[in-house]
Amino acid sequence: MSQLLDIKNLKVNVGDKEILHGINLEIRKGETHVFMGPNGAGKSTLGHALMGNPNYEITGGSIEYNGEDILEDNATDRAKKGIYLSFQNPIEVPGITLANFIRNSIDQKTGQRTRIWEFRKRLEETMKILNMDPEYADRDLNVGFSGGEKKKSEILQLLMLNPTLAILDETDSGLDVDAVRTVSAGVKEFQKNEECSMIIITHSTRILEALHVDYTHVLVDGCIVETGDRSLVDKINKNGFEKYMKG
Amino acid sequence: MKEKTRVEDVDRNMYDFRYDEEGYYKVDKGLTPAIIEQISKEKNDPEWMLQLRLESLKIYNEMPIPDWGPPLDGLDMDNIVTYVKPNTPMTAKWSEVPDEIKETFEKLGIPQAERESLAGVGAQYDSEIVYHNIREEVAAMGVIYTDLESALWGEYADMIRKHFMKLIPATDHKFMALHGAVWSGGSFVYVPPGVKVEIPLQSYFRLNAPGAGQFEHTLIIVDEGADLHFIEGCSAPKYNIANLHAGCVELYVAKNARLRYSTIENWSKNMYNLNTKRALVEEGARMEWVSGSFGSHTGYLYPMTILKGDYSKCEFTGITFAGKGQNLDTGLKIVHTGKNTTSAVNTKSISKDGGLNTMRSSVLVNASAENAKSTVDCASLMLDDFSCSDTIPVMDIRTQSADIGHEAKIGRISDEAIFYLMSRGIPEEDARAMIVSGFADNVSKELPLEYAIEMNNLIRLEMVGSIG
Numbered sequence: 075m076s077q078l079l080d081i082k083n084l085k086v087n088v089g090d091k092e093i094l095h096g097i098n099l100e101i102r103k104g105e106t107h108v109f110m111g112p113n114g115a116g117k118s119t120l121g122h123a124l125m126g127n128p129n130y131e132i133t134g135g136s137i138e139y140n141g142e143d144i145l146e147d148n149a150t151d152r153a154k155k156g157i158y159l160s161f162q163n164p165i166e167v168p169g170i171t172l173a174n175f176i177r178n179s180i181d182q183k184t185g186q187r188t189r190i191w192e193f194r195k196r197l198e199e200t201m202k203i204l205n206m207d208p209e210y211a212d213r214d215l216n217v218g219f220s221g222g223e224k225k226k227s228e229i230l231q232l233l234m235l236n237p238t239l240a241i242l243d244e245t246d247s248g249l250d251v252d253a254v255r256t257v258s259a260g261v262k263e264f265q266k267n268e269e270c271s272m273i274i275i276t277h278s279t280r281i282l283e284a285l286h287v288d289y290t291h292v293l294v295d296g297c298i299v300e301t302g303d304r305s306l307v308d309k310i311n312k313n314g315f316e317k318y319m320k321g
Numbered sequence: 322m323k324e325k326t327r328v329e330d331v332d333r334n335m336y337d338f339r340y341d342e343e344g345y346y347k348v349d350k351g352l353t354p355a356i357i358e359q360i361s362k363e364k365n366d367p368e369w370m371l372q373l374r375l376e377s378l379k380i381y382n383e384m385p386i387p388d389w390g391p392p393l394d395g396l397d398m399d400n401i402v403t404y405v406k407p408n409t410p411m412t413a414k415w416s417e418v419p420d421e422i423k424e425t426f427e428k429l430g431i432p433q434a435e436r437e438s439l440a441g442v443g444a445q446y447d448s449e450i451v452y453h454n455i456r457e458e459v460a461a462m463g464v465i466y467t468d469l470e471s472a473l474w475g476e477y478a479d480m481i482r483k484h485f486m487k488l489i490p491a492t493d494h495k496f497m498a499l500h501g502a503v504w505s506g507g508s509f510v511y512v513p514p515g516v517k518v519e520i521p522l523q524s525y526f527r528l529n530a531p532g533a534g535q536f537e538h539t540l541i542i543v544d545e546g547a548d549l550h551f552i553e554g555c556s557a558p559k560y561n562i563a564n565l566h567a568g569c570v571e572l573y574v575a576k577n578a579r580l581r582y583s584t585i586e587n588w589s590k591n592m593y594n595l596n597t598k599r600a601l602v603e604e605g606a607r608m609e610w611v612s613g614s615f616g617s618h619t620g621y622l623y624p625m626t627i628l629k630g631d632y633s634k635c636e637f638t639g640i641t642f643a644g645k646g647q648n649l650d651t652g653l654k655i656v657h658t659g660k661n662t663t664s665a666v667n668t669k670s671i672s673k674d675g676g677l678n679t680m681r682s683s684v685l686v687n688a689s690a691e692n693a694k695s696t697v698d699c700a701s702l703m704l705d706d707f708s709c710s711d712t713i714p715v716m717d718i719r720t721q722s723a724d725i726g727h728e729a730k731i732g733r734i735s736d737e738a739i740f741y742l743m744s745r746g747i748p749e750e751d752a753r754a755m756i757v758s759g760f761a762d763n764v765s766k767e768l769p770l771e772y773a774i775e776m777n778n779l780i781r782l783e784m785v786g787s788i789g
Binding site: 128183 | 735736737738740741742743744745746747748749755756758759760761762765
């Protein structure tokens with residue numbers, strides 16, 4: 075499979091503090107990479123820097139997407155190029171319904187108006203996969219949604235927008251067992267498309283149980299300290315991050 | 322009721338003659354009884370109206386300019402007569418209308434004929450016809466909807482005399498006194514007992530009349546158990562080369578009646594908007610205000626509601642958007658007098674590009690207003706670091722049994738929220754507009770659909786600089 079993302083020696087600051095100290099990462103089309111690590115290791119920073127959050131300043135290195143340098147692109151451009159970030163804390167936006175927002179985003183990406191009936195049908199089917207009450211489609215974006223509903227809303231948007239690279243930032247955190255299973259089913263649906271790649275950022279492993287994983291990276295203190303296959307997930311599950319921590 | 326507001330018919334010879342003889346700047350510095358008498362004569366006032374004008378003039382000349390609000394330095398008070406001269410807008414040419422306004426018309430998709438009319442420089446085009454049709458429709462229900470001048474000589478002359486500037490007397494403030502002296506144009510609406518008017522009436526059609534938009538007087542009487550929604554203005558910018566607007570709105574809501582009064586004000590940004598509005602609400606009646614302020618250079622606007630009757634109610638929903646160079650002082654005043662009266666206030670203010678927003682709310686609960694309930698909720702959104710937003714709540718509660726709540730929030734547009742929307746492919750400016758529209762959502766929801774759309778367009782226009 076051909077290469078999708080190529081990160082070289084990426085350094086990222088938040089304010090004056092360097093959080094990522096030179097990350098190297100290659101992702102090919104269809105691959106799923108898991109990032110694990112203790113709190114504060116810089117996992118979310120990596121996700122936000124890839125998406126183009128202006129609060130995360132890139133001080134060195136390069137990011138190429140489909141062979142193109144995307145460092146100058148803002149989040150809108152990167153989204154249009156196929157990158158998607160599922161937020162750990164999705165924002166509430168009153169005044170626009172979830173359905174209208176998704177339709178608007180699809181229109182922005184494709185540059186044409188989506189047909190309403192096809193859209194509604196696809197939306198309803200996708201909501202079914204995620205066990206979402208269809209009534210949520212016509213509620214304001216994330217407003218008054220519970221933690222679990224917000225995460226489902228993120229995965230719903232993922233499936234509707236169908237990006238080429240999905241970054242899931244702690245999508246499983248704060249969810250009960252049933253919700254994790256539902257969200258995981260949604261992610262699995264996304265994985266069905268063999269062209270689509272994923273970065274799953276997590277510090278638990280429940281969401282990974284039913285998913286295909288190609289690589290696992292352990293991120294500690296802003297550096298990738300170990301890379302392995304799926305078995306690394308189970309190892310960390312057993313032993314934790316202790317052996318990576320500086321004594 | 323054949324007489325129409327035809328200010329353009331006024332003969333300017335008198336003024337021209339005076340300038341010729343005495344010189345423009347030397348003589349016409351202030352308003353004189355002679356000028357008022359002439360206006361009154363041209364307008365074919367009844368005698369009592371002439372007297373009201375002259376008394377108002379006296380008050381005007383004695384009263385000081387308000388000094389507690391935004392500066393009024395840009396008003397040429399020494400030369401007040403230049404604001405009063407009839408025909409001023411008619412002397413303007415389309416080519417003199419600022420480009421900014423022309424562009425806005427274009428972006429809002431307003432046809433050329435209507436643009437010229439809105440700008441106060443064109444003929445009345447077909448608005449008279451539309452207006453006429455609406456009038457016939459509601460007339461069939463017994464509703465009177467007409468211009469005030471002709472109503473002064475009609476069947477309802479006594480009713481007007483009984484109510485005109487009784488709720489807001491000329492002594493209220495200097496610009497009300499000015500209004501009393503020189504008012505011109507406006508609407509009179511009377512809804513008979515029990516009549517429910519299904520379609521909203523819109524003053525838009527009347528205000529299109531050249532020169533009728535500056536000192537217009539609106540008098541609405543909704544009789545017992547009747548129901549009316551009145552919409553003032555429209556969201557397209559109204560341009561007037563004379564930059565003072567001192568209108569007056571008097572609303573009488575009788576027992577068990579309901580009146581909803583909606584405004585989207587978008588005067589051009591040279592305007593000093595000193596409009597005064599007041600409602601008197603009787604037993605079991607309900608007054609609803611929906612107010613959107615977008616235009617003007619400087620605004621003083623505080624609609625007042627007097628909850629006189631027991632169990633009367635007031636609901637106020639407002640939004641003010643202050644952009645570059647705008648100093649908008651808005652708010653409301655509610656007086657609870659009757660027992661078990663209720664008021665609910667929900668306001669939003671947005672400031673951007675150095676715009677100044679001041680939100681004043683004043684709730685007075687008199688000793689007689691047992692078990693009164695009032696909730697005031699004010700939220701402000703600042704879109705950058707150099708805009709300004711102030712909230713000044715005043716509460717004067719004179720009974721133990723009142724239930725009063727006040728909440729004020731001031732916030733900034735969050736970078737995280739913008740990033741969130743952008744990460745879905747929404748362009749940054751659209752993302753900002755989306756968040757601001759969302760903030761204004763409670764007002765949009767209260768407006769009729771076409772106005773809600775126009776208001777959202779207006780927000781987009783203010784935010785993005787162009788409609789996508």
